[in-house]
Amino acid sequence: MTTKSTVDDFLSQRTLAVVGVSRDPKKFGNTIYRELKAKGYRVLPVNPKMETFDGDRCYPSLAALPERPGGAVIVVPPAQTEAVVRDAAAAGVGRVWMQGGAESDAAVRFCQANGISEVHGECVLMFAKPQGFGHKAHRWVWGLLGKLPK
DSSP: OOOHHHHHHHHTOSEEEEETOOSOTTSHHHHHHHHHHHTTOEEEEEOTTOSEETTEEOBSSGGGSSSOOSEEEEOSOHHHHHHHHHHHHHHTOOEEEEETTTOOHHHHHHHHHTTOEEEEEEOGGGTSSSOOHHHHHHHHHHHHTTOSOO
């Protein structure tokens, strides 16, 4: 279960990798990268099929990054997420955020068994400040319904 303290700890990291960054502006990997960057985070794009993204060098894996980020936002299909969390462990990345739809039970279990702080089933943009109107409204509704991490 994701807790508020886990969310806050993740978002306190100022350098984040986005695994699954995409050139397609309709994909979450594109939106998350751009919005986190606009919010003042230093963002490192990870996609083995791209050399650059948005003018920044793109890396094939977390292990290939020139520095260890404070956390990694994972925006890939669930079948790929377990390999990404294993890459995170090998690269010494101790925090991952499996964007809603990217999580898998195996990836969550791997993180828990290997001391990786993980957030899953939540949208990072509902919590990263400042929130846009849509994410702020979504968070407000989830708060009314009692679905926010405690």
